[in-house]
Amino acid sequence: MGIELKKGEIMPKIRTFEKSEQIPSEFWEDKKWALEHYAELRRKYADMWVAIVNKKVVAFGEDLTEEKEKSIRKEIGRPFVTFFVEGVARIL
Numbered sequence: 001m002g003i004e005l006k007k008g009e010i011m012p013k014i015r016t017f018e019k020s021e022q023i024p025s026e027f028w029e030d031k032k033w034a035l036e037h038y039a040e041l042r043r044k045y046a047d048m049w050v051a052i053v054n055k056k057v058v059a060f061g062e063d064l065t066e067e068k069e070k071s072i073r074k075e076i077g078r079p080f081v082t083f084f085v086e087g088v089a090r091i092l
Contacts, residue, residue: 024078026078027078027079027080030080033052033055045060046085048060051068053076053081064082
């Protein structure tokens, strides 16, 4: 099952983490959920960074600071999905 994009939609930019870090299955479930719900996220959070935990947006804004990301990670105890939601399609 692939992710289908509607005309004009683009894939989000997704941050990565250290190679030595264990990636829990919840991370991949959240990533899949984010990609499947990208159109909805785009309507609500255009041109913003979002953080997703347990298939829910837990933080968003023009800038998710490193301090905020560390705070979320400390609270949930695992890596989580963060990415920038593009408001409009950009051609590079």
